[in-house]
Amino acid sequence: MASIVHVLAAVFGMGSWIAINGLWVELPLIVPEIPEGWYLPSYLTIIIQFANVGPLFVTLMHRFSPRKLNESAVIYAIVCLGIAASFLLPFFWKVTSMLAGAVHSTALLVLAFFLSVVDCTSSVTFLPFMTRLQPKYLTSYFIGEGLSGLVPGLVALGQGVGVVSCVNTTQSTTGNVSSNLTGDGSNDYSIVAQYQPANFPPEIFFFFLSGVMALCLVAFILLNYLPQSRQQRTTGKYEQTEAANGEAELNKIEVTEQRPMISPSDSQHEARVKAIFGTGKYSRSEMVLIFLILGWVNALTNAVLPSVQSYSCLPYGNLAYHLSAALGAMANPLACFIAMFYTNRSLRLMGFLTLTGTAMGSYIMVMAVLSPCPWLVQTRAGSILIVMSWILFVGTLSYVKVMIGIILRDEGHSALVWCGAVVQLGSMLGALTMFPLVSIYNLFQSGDPCNTKCFL
Structure with a gap:
């Protein structure tokens, strides 16, 4: 009985970010076909932040x-919107039009915006919904959220995304281009990177994303109406407490049912903090620290480092790039799975893991800045280091996210709503920081996998 609900919670969580994650892993096949080229990741990053109108609306409604x-x-x-938008992608992703004096993939960008609204809004709706179920199912939800990055990555690997070969080409004085020819003095020789055809086209991949979103909808319906799911609901007392908590926010009154341990000697300000965040187990300064760490972690994992992943990995070869993407995505659900059996709420451990993940992220950022000739380029040690850095970066910070989610789950529905809002705020600030650095000031340089020469 419980296992069915665990699976449904995981499938429901998988629908939270699979659409945008799917677009991200499909970039090597999309980029050669659109006018934006490799500037598309930075466009997607900023589009995702514009989509924060969804969670902003939900948060304001929850507050007022x-x-x-x-x-x-x-x-x-939002789930139905995600199904529709991902279903339309196969038909319109190549459609272009003139915008601001340049050719742009308008249909792709518009559909990406709607998919971003879906995924961003899920941060402030999916998590609070999970408070209706017993706390043990929250970890299953986080596992599913991690799978939203792993599953499309594995499908893309099977698709053969981004496999490059270096081809000898010649260009005659008349401008004709051919491959693998023997020169006769009238041709110019060069080596160019040529992407190999995928095992199946992007259109099939987009239909797959639409199917997963449909499964998410089915899982949500079953979580609401399946008898086994209803039996795993939290008690009515908890729901009444949450309703009383909402009244306290509106009327600025104290809710005695939620703070039985508050003594008359507690300050009025402390009592208000405890009323808003359920048990009030953590002090104001500790709650501020938790939310700051949450914003920082999501800024790094959702915006800052993804925007430079190609710059940090491609100099070491396409194999390093794909391994870092696939194994990094695998580290996310693995960290959530570990959290299912080793639940820890220690703020010291949280701080240590945050510092460790930040250190790994700093190494990745330095390699991206040094691209196309980072440290240990063209060596096996360099490739191993960059892949391990991505695995540790994603794994440690994913565990931190689960720790914070478990802490805030204990604090109640309102805390999880603000959790989602801070997640999106951190992601937005990270994206707004990286977009001008990548797309306007061009501080990062990508190397040609076939022609870049680095002196060791």
């Missing part, structure tokens, strides 16, 4: 008019 906010209706709406 919680009675009018039907959380289930919002989830139904």
Whole structure:
């Protein structure tokens, strides 16, 4: 009985970010076909941040008019929007038009915006919905959220995304280009990177994303109506406490049911903090620290480092790039799986893991800045280091996210809503920081896998 609910929670979580993660891993096949080229990742990053209008609306409604906010209706709406947008991608992703004096993939960018609205809004709706189930299912949800990056990555690897070979080409004085020819003095020789045909086209991959979003909808329906799911709901007392908590936010009154351990000697300000965040186990300074770490971690994992992944990995070869993407994505659900059996709420451990992940991210960023000739380029040690750095970076910070999610789950529904809002805020600040550095000031340089020469 419980295992069915665990699976449904994981499938539901997988639908949270699979659409955007799927677009990300498909970039090597999309980029050669569109006018934006490798500037597309930075465009996607900024589009995702514009899509934060969704979570902003939900957060404001939760704060000022919680009675009018039907959380289930919002989830139904955004999941159906995700199904429709991902289903339209196969038909329109190559459509271009003139915009601001240049040719752009307008259909792809518009559909990416709608998919981003879906994924961003899931941060402030999916997590709070999980408070209706017993706390043990939250970890299953996080495992599914991790799979939203791993599953499309594995499918893309099977697709053969981004496999490059270096081809000898000649260009005659008349401008004709041919491959593997013997020169006669009238031709110019060069080696160019040529992407190998994929095992199946992007259109099939986009239909796959639409199918996963449909499974997410089915899982959500079953979590609401399946008898086994209803038996795993939290008690009615908890739901009444949450309703009382919402009243406290609106009327600025204290909710005695939520703070039985508060003594008369507690300050009024401390009592208010405890009323807003359920048990009030953590002090104001500790809650501020937790939310700061949450914002920082999501800025790094959702915006800052993904925007430079190609710069940090491609100088070491396409194998290093694909291994870092696939194994890094695998580290996310693995960290969540570990958290299922080793649940820890230690703020010291959280701080240590945050520093470790930040150190790995710093190494990755330095390699991206030094691209196309980073440290230990053209060596096996360099490739191993960059892949291990991505695995440790994603794994440690994913565990931190789960730790924070478990802590805030204990603090109640409101804490999880603000958790989602801080996740999106951190991601937005990270993206707004990286977009001008990557796309406007061109601080990062990508190397040609066939012609870049680095002196060791």
